[in-house]
Amino acid sequence: MKSLGYIMACLFLGFMVSCNQEKQNKTLKVEVYETSASGNKLTKRQDFETADSSAILKINPEKKYQTITGFGGSFTESSAYLLNKLSKANRKKVLDAYFSEDGARYSLTRTHIASCDFSLNNYTYAPDEGDLELTNFSIEEDREDLIPMIKDAMATSKDGFKIIASPWTAPPWMKDNKKYVGGKLLPEFYDAFALYFNKYLEAYKAEGIDIWGITPVNEPHGNGNNWESMHFNPAEETDFVQNHLGPKLEAEGKRDVKILGYDQNRAGLKEWVDVMYATEASSKYFDGTAIHWYESTYEVFPVALQYAHQKAPNKFLIETEGCVDSEVPKWKDDAWYWKKEATDWGWDWAAEDEKYLHPKYAPVNRYARDIIGCLNNWVDGWVDWNMVLDRQGGPNWFENWCVAPVIVDPQADEVYFTPLYYVMAHFSKYIRPGAKVIHIDNSDKSLLVTAVENPNQSLALVVFNPETKPKHYTLELNGNLVNLQINPQALQTIVIDKY
Incomplete structure (x- = not known):
């Protein structure tokens, strides 16, 4: 039979793991602007449908390339x-x-x-x-x-x-x-x-x-x-x-x-x-x-x-x-x-x-x-x-x-x-x-993507979906996530002010 101290320790450790996971998986705060064949013109979007599977776009600001x-x-x-x-x-x-x-x-x-x-x-x-x-x-x-x-x-x-x-x-x-x-x-x-x-x-x-x-x-x-x-x-x-x-x-x-x-x-x-x-x-x-x-x-x-x-x-x-x-x-x-x-x-x-x-x-x-x-x-x-x-x-x-x-x-x-x-x-x-192009791993090659870190430390990503069907994708940055969706034949700019 387990001691009360052992049970309390397990509960405490479980609580800490849960908190750490919650801390590591915060939702990224983003602003999304879209232009699309359906009529959006730099339209700010907030209405994203969810999907069981989606592309992963993993941003790595530590890996930098040319200056804009x-x-x-x-x-x-x-x-x-x-x-x-x-x-x-x-x-x-x-x-x-x-x-x-x-x-x-x-x-x-x-x-x-x-x-x-x-x-x-x-x-x-x-x-x-x-x-x-x-x-x-x-x-x-x-x-x-x-x-x-x-x-x-x-x-x-x-x-x-x-x-x-x-x-x-x-x-x-x-x-x-x-x-x-x-x-x-x-x-x-x-x-x-x-x-x-x-x-x-x-x-x-x-x-x-x-x-x-x-x-x-x-x-x-x-x-x-x-x-x-x-x-x-x-x-x-x-x-x-x-x-x-x-x-x-x-x-x-x-x-x-x-x-x-x-x-x-x-x-x-x-x-x-x-x-x-x-x-x-x-x-x-x-x-x-x-x-x-x-x-x-x-x-x-x-x-x-x-x-x-x-x-x-x-x-x-x-x-x-x-x-x-x-x-x-x-x-x-x-x-x-x-x-x-x-x-x-x-x-x-x-x-x-x-x-x-x-x-x-x-x-x-x-x-x-x-x-x-x-x-x-x-x-x-x-x-x-x-x-x-x-x-x-x-x-x-x-x-x-x-x-x-x-x-x-x-x-x-x-x-x-x-x-x-x-x-x-x-x-x-x-x-x-003055922005720096940064690295991004893209699991869906039908989506065209580029990303930069601006001089004010905000991030900007541009995502293009040339296909005739919508695409769902997840942005990942430092373990934090946000699930997004892009319309068919559409271009999006995603701005992340702080990360």
């Missing part, structure tokens, strides 16, 4: 021109949606140096042939539309944002073909083109606009000689940066302006980073690598991204441009953005052996899976292309129609926030500059 630079979109002349066509109320509505505390809180942006395809016409800041000192350099062309949009965005943003600036071409007279489209920068004008960048940075600073980073040229492989372009191979661009652009900016006290090399599709990364980061001298002035997504409508190219990171682990790796290209936007048709109907340039134009890279796709899926895939493969910033386009997908002087997250009808003074706007906000609003 930011998320956002691009200031183009086309977008700025359209905003000026809207009423003051609608213009403010769009800028607030992108930059205010109640909006997407964009933190990383891009703009073009002189004209691009999303300009109203071809122009350069230095039109005078042979003017090596660029004495008549002028940004006058930007004063009516582009500069006011940037400055109004700056006034709207509480935390501010970084700007990356890219030329699509040097002034035509510096090139071997003397044209805006195609051709190469002549070596005798390398110093003049470096001066061109310095003049641009100073002119914009005089307007109160600080440029955080630059790329030597947009898409150095060219664009099929369709709109503004200029070709560099890796050795030529590295020579330009190493011996001309970098030293010029350093001499002018602008070493803090980041120089991001390449600025084109991910499949070409290895060839470029092998040359850019070949030696200490070649690497010196490159602060990072810029990439685009147009190589494929579904492939993230993780091997290429991992290689680029390993080649230069302490430098930036930023996606500077992506959009639904070669499509006219669908007006006030949310369902289209969730359907597998969009095509890209490669649907018609890719070589036969590369057609598989360009199937039909759902625009929401492409954005969500690409951003998550990038974050899970060392990319630290992701920038969308035009912030605003019209119902045709322009204006664009070459008629290279594309889709933007916000579509406007300036004649009717109407604004349409497509589902893509909300997808971008899922990342930009809740994942802040």
Whole structure:
């Protein structure tokens, strides 16, 4: 027969085990925001059905990866021109949606140096042939539309944002073909083109606009000689940066302006980073690598991204441009953005052996899976292309129609926030500059997931369910759990304030 003391000890130990289990299995306090094909638009959700079995998403904040630079979109002349066509109320509505505390809180942006395809016409800041000192350099062309949009965005943003600036071409007279489209920068004008960048940075600073980073040229492989372009191979661009652009900016006290090399599709990364980061001298002035997504409508190219990171682990790796290209936007048709109907340039134009890279796709899926895939493969910033386009997908002087997250009808003074706007906000609003990507174990590979720890120590997870059925999942953090559910074809951001 057991003694009373023995029984009491057992009861006490049982009580302690029960208390410890309760302590270890607290319910995580989370806020969940969802955008879905069923109509949610960053909607706060609290109505979660339970299920007997679910995926386990185990968060490990101790295992950290890259530091986030930011998320956002691009200031183009086309977008700025359209905003000026809207009423003051609608213009403010769009800028607030992108930059205010109640909006997407964009933190990383891009703009073009002189004209691009999303300009109203071809122009350069230095039109005078042979003017090596660029004495008549002028940004006058930007004063009516582009500069006011940037400055109004700056006034709207509480935390501010970084700007990356890219030329699509040097002034035509510096090139071997003397044209805006195609051709190469002549070596005798390398110093003049470096001066061109310095003049641009100073002119914009005089307007109160600080440029955080630059790329030597947009898409150095060219664009099929369709709109503004200029070709560099890796050795030529590295020579330009190493011996001309970098030293010029350093001499002018602008070493803090980041120089991001390449600025084109991910499949070409290895060839470029092998040359850019070949030696200490070649690497010196490159602060990072810029990439685009147009190589494929579904492939993230993780091997290429991992290689680029390993080649230069302490430098930036930023996606500077992506959009639904070669499509006219669908007006006030949310369902289209969730359907597998969009095509890209490669649907018609890719070589036969590369057609598989360009199937039909759902625009929401492409954005969500690409951003998550990038974050899970060392990319630290992701920038969308035009912030605003019209119902045709322009204006664009070459008629290279594309889709933007916000579509406007300036004649009717109407604004349409497509589902893509909300997808971008899922990342930009809740994942802040300085956040660290953290490890997460995911037992259901049909769910796409990424996670970060923000500078304020809150955690943010983004979960994408591309399937046509709901998914149940359990978040686990330090032994604490919460059971959640995501709708079919839905994107969620989960915020954990304290852990």
